[in-house]
Amino acid sequence: MIQIENLVKSFGAKRAVDGVSFAVERGEVLGFLGPNGAGKSTTMRMITGFMPPTSGRVKVGGYDVMESPLEAKRLIGYLPENAAAYPDMSVRGFLNFAAELRGLEGSARKKAVNHVIELCFLDSVLHQSIETLSKGYKHRTCLAQALIHDPDVLIMDEPTDGLDPNQKHEVRNLIRELGHNKAIVFSTHILEEVDAACTRAIIIDRGRIVVNGTPEQLRGMSELCGAVTLAARGATEERLSTLGRVEKLNGGFRIYPRDKAKAAQLAQEVVELVNHYGWKVEGMYSERGELDEVFRRITLPDTARR
Amino acid sequence: MRVIRTLVKRELASYFSSPIAYVFLVIFLLMTGFFTFTAGNFFERGEASLASFFGWHPWLYLVLVPAVGMRLWAEERRSGTLELLLTMPVATWQAIIAKFLASWIFLAVALALTFPAVLTVNVLGDPDNGVIVAGYLGSFFLAGAYLAITCMTSAMTRNQVVAFIVSVVLCLFLILAGFNPVTDLLTRWASPAVVDTVAAFSVVTHYDGFQRGVIDLRDLVFFLSIIGFALFATGVVIRSHRAG
Ligand SMILES: Nc1ncnc2c1ncn2[C@@H]1O[C@H](COP(=O)(O)OP(=O)(O)OP(=O)(O)O)[C@@H](O)[C@H]1O
Numbered sequence: 316m317i318q319i320e321n322l323v324k325s326f327g328a329k330r331a332v333d334g335v336s337f338a339v340e341r342g343e344v345l346g347f348l349g350p351n352g353a354g355k356s357t358t359m360r361m362i363t364g365f366m367p368p369t370s371g372r373v374k375v376g377g378y379d380v381m382e383s384p385l386e387a388k389r390l391i392g393y394l395p396e397n398a399a400a401y402p403d404m405s406v407r408g409f410l411n412f413a414a415e416l417r418g419l420e421g422s423a424r425k426k427a428v429n430h431v432i433e434l435c436f437l438d439s440v441l442h443q444s445i446e447t448l449s450k451g452y453k454h455r456t457c458l459a460q461a462l463i464h465d466p467d468v469l470i471m472d473e474p475t476d477g478l479d480p481n482q483k484h485e486v487r488n489l490i491r492e493l494g495h496n497k498a499i500v501f502s503t504h505i506l507e508e509v510d511a512a513c514t515r516a517i518i519i520d521r522g523r524i525v526v527n528g529t530p531e532q533l534r535g536m537s538e539l540c541g542a543v544t545l546a547a548r549g550a551t552e553e554r555l556s557t558l559g560r561v562e563k564l565n566g567g568f569r570i571y572p573r574d575k576a577k578a579a580q581l582a583q584e585v586v587e588l589v590n591h592y593g594w595k596v597e598g599m600y601s602e603r604g605e606l607d608e609v610f611r612r613i614t615l616p617d618t619a620r621r
Numbered sequence: 622m623r624v625i626r627t628l629v630k631r632e633l634a635s636y637f638s639s640p641i642a643y644v645f646l647v648i649f650l651l652m653t654g655f656f657t658f659t660a661g662n663f664f665e666r667g668e669a670s671l672a673s674f675f676g677w678h679p680w681l682y683l684v685l686v687p688a689v690g691m692r693l694w695a696e697e698r699r700s701g702t703l704e705l706l707l708t709m710p711v712a713t714w715q716a717i718i719a720k721f722l723a724s725w726i727f728l729a730v731a732l733a734l735t736f737p738a739v740l741t742v743n744v745l746g747d748p749d750n751g752v753i754v755a756g757y758l759g760s761f762f763l764a765g766a767y768l769a770i771t772c773m774t775s776a777m778t779r780n781q782v783v784a785f786i787v788s789v790v791l792c793l794f795l796i797l798a799g800f801n802p803v804t805d806l807l808t809r810w811a812s813p814a815v816v817d818t819v820a821a822f823s824v825v826t827h828y829d830g831f832q833r834g835v836i837d838l839r840d841l842v843f844f845l846s847i848i849g850f851a852l853f854a855t856g857v858v859i860r861s862h863r864a865g
């Protein structure tokens with residue numbers, strides 16, 4: 316549904332987006348990660364046709380966003396970063412306005428508006444004017460606007476920003492559900508959301524894609540991935556170090572596999588060692604790897620250099 | 622058309638939902654009243670016409686029209702709703718036309734509310750109502766020309782005050798180019814042909830015809846070209862912003 320080829324955006328001498336290419340198909344939810352100023356929002360603005368790219372191409376549903384903008388925009392629902400909405404309008408008025416611009420009239424419009432009101436839990440503020448809404452409700456109103464025409468392509472810039480934990484949870488579930496029959500791209504700074512909602516994730520840093528893979532693959536890049544954490548009475552660092560590098564933790568040890576490819580065997584070997592020496596196990600688990608760590612390792616050196 | 626209608630409706634609703642609109646209408650009516658009846662020596666003229674009413678419009682609009690139009694684009698850019706608007710299936714030209722039309726309709730409403738002046742002259746005497754209709758038409762197009770220029774300046778900045786000031790200055794040029802004291806001054810150093818050419822760009826020159834009751838196609842074309850040019854320039858400005 317979305318094809319991006321070699322997208323470049325320069326602001327003066329600065330390249331905010333520098334040769335980004337990827338594709339998103341129907342049924343995929345793509346998480347867009349990256350440090351502040353990486354170029355996430357700029358990329359999304361080019362996908363949605365708000366900013367023309369300096370070079371490169373964006374196609375949405377087969378339409379080139381620059382050549383046939385209206386056709387492309389019809390397919391897209393977009394939640395901008397600032398979640399702006401007209402402050403003088405009421406929530407219902409604003410949603411009616413968005414629906415009308417999307418070509419929904421009469422009963423179809425009513426149905427669409429009522430549907431997104433339900434999806435985004437806006438019942439209680441329908442007649443309130445947008446300028447008096449709390450930040451979270453404002454955000455949800457703008458999200459509702461993006462969903463109103465049941466778009467095939469959904470672009471969301473930090474959709475859970477400013478929401479309370481319950482709403483964050485709801486929105487993540489919503490994204491996952493909608494993802495079954497849409498192509499979704501959303502940016503976030505919350506790495507759990509990658510696990511909670513994405514089928515794929517891209518990490519972008521200083522305008523370039525540095526990682527593009529499934530959440531599992533990303534986690535696999537973690538140092539931690541495959542390590543075994545063991546808390547057992549009697550265990551010693553010396554004995555464990557026969558299996559791999561050992562790190563002493565608060566009340567336990569973490570054993571890193573020598574060879575990541577053989578990480579699966581490590582747990583088995585630890586169990587054998589435990590049995591052999593008769594240690595009393597209090598806890599033991601295999602680490603899946605942490606996205607946080609991967610993110611930091613990939614993007615930190617660059618940020619520090621800046 | 623549907624898109625334009627929806628956008629016009631929203632703009633108009635946003636005018637009338639704010640108290641500023643009503644304040645504006647009141648000020649407009651008070652000022653026209655003041656200029657017509659007091660400053661314009663309406664009663665001493667001893668004639669049943671609205672000449673003193675229409676004569677002040679180029680100056681009155683100089684401040685009031687930029688006040689109406691300054692928010693059109695500046696506010697959208699400042700609050701970020703521009704991104705929302707332009708990522709909807711809306712062409713930029715549709716948005717430009719819609720915003721312009723909505724404010725023009727608002728100004729037309731303000732102008733229509735001056736109807737008591739028409740009633741007054743009809744009660745007091747026997748005016749040529751054809752001239753009055755032409756006067757209203759001219760005033761409406763004059764407001765449109767100022768408004769289109771304000772649209773353009775409003776698109777240039779996210780600061781409404783800057784948009785206001787720049788529009789006032791530009792509109793002032795359009796008046797002064799044909800304002801008698803200025804043209805008299807110009808004739809001292811420039812040939813009459815030059816002075817006439819400069820004056821041809823003035824709204825005053827073209828507005829005068831309407832006040833005399835003459836609807837000249839060339840005057841209409843003049844106002845429409847200013848509107849067309851300024852709105853086209855608005856499009857160029859918006860496109861260049863988006864390019865970053
Ligand atoms: N209109 C603009 N003019 C000049 N520079 C810009 C403009 N928009 C963005 N930039 C620059 O482009 C870079 C990328 O910005 P962008 O907003 O895409 O980052 P981001 O990844 O969305 O960051 P964040 O996580 O903070 O939202 C930044 O360095 C920013 O300063």
Ligand SMILES: [Mg+2]
Nearest residue numbers: 355356396472
């Ligand atoms: Mg951003």
